[in-house]
Amino acid sequence: MAHDAKMGRPNMVNEVRLDRRAAGGLTTLQLTALPLLAFAVYLAALAMHLPRWLSVDVNWNSDAISYNILAETVAHGVHGPIWLANAPWYHVLLLDTLTAPLPGHRALWLLWPAAFYVAAVVVLAVTTARLAGRWAGLMTGVLCLAPTAPTLYPIITQAYHALTAIDSMLLAALLVAVTRARRLDWQLSLAGVTLGLFSGLNAASDGLGILIALAPFAAVAGTLAVVWRDRASLRLVLSATVVTATAVVA
Numbered sequence: 001m002a003h004d005a006k007m008g009r010p011n012m013v014n015e016v017r018l019d020r021r022a023a024g025g026l027t028t029l030q031l032t033a034l035p036l037l038a039f040a041v042y043l044a045a046l047a048m049h050l051p052r053w054l055s056v057d058v059n060w061n062s063d064a065i066s067y068n069i070l071a072e073t074v075a076h077g078v079h080g081p082i083w084l085a086n087a088p089w090y091h092v093l094l095l096d097t098l099t100a101p102l103p104g105h106r107a108l109w110l111l112w113p114a115a116f117y118v119a120a121v122v123v124l125a126v127t128t129a130r131l132a133g134r135w136a137g138l139m140t141g142v143l144c145l146a147p148t149a150p151t152l153y154p155i156i157t158q159a160y161h162a163l164t165a166i167d168s169m170l171l172a173a174l175l176v177a178v179t180r181a182r183r184l185d186w187q188l189s190l191a192g193v194t195l196g197l198f199s200g201l202n203a204a205s206d207g208l209g210i211l212i213a214l215a216p217f218a219a220v221a222g223t224l225a226v227v228w229r230d231r232a233s234l235r236l237v238l239s240a241t242v243v244t245a246t247a248v249v250a
Helices: 012-021 028-058 062-075 090-099 105-132 134-144 149-156 162-180 186-205 208-228 231-249
Strands: none
Touching (some): 028 149, 062 090, 090 186, 105 134, 105 162, 149 162, 162 186, 162 231
């Protein structure tokens, strides 16, 4: 692994380029085209099977549609206690209830989990490209956007942990952005506060968010601060403190 001579930190870009040159003699165009071709085949197969999968496996699954029904019930003014077995999913219920009065809201409920996931994957792919080169970013995007059927289920439906996965992607991207920034400007500060609010709501809705999103974010920031001991470390500690404190308040 190459190292940044100025910062004394790992530089993954050179390593990835070496791996590409050693990949069976394939050219850069081939290394780029082959994943995109496989992704195109995946999208074609998905387009063929998605309508039936949605109508048979998703719409008839009580876990997948229960939050839609609850949101529609609350939006129509029906009041009373709600008992949920596993997790409260406040963010899902809040978003569905706010959008219930809109025309075509059921289509919106079907689309927003996948739209949020795709947006988070784009952020993750761009972050990976900044760290390890464009090919690594491309592979990150292709692999995340071509999940198997069991993994696709929580991306399409609202009843599982997709928002927690999105939270972990965005926190990782924020960690990299703060590390590579020269200073904490208002954009990074706003992103930290916004992500802290989202992380706090997500942690209250899904306890898994603490385990795979907030805790790793704080642990990595603290570890890098101890190892590096420079200005970037101070930015990391400050950002982690802002995100965690905002999440706790939220």
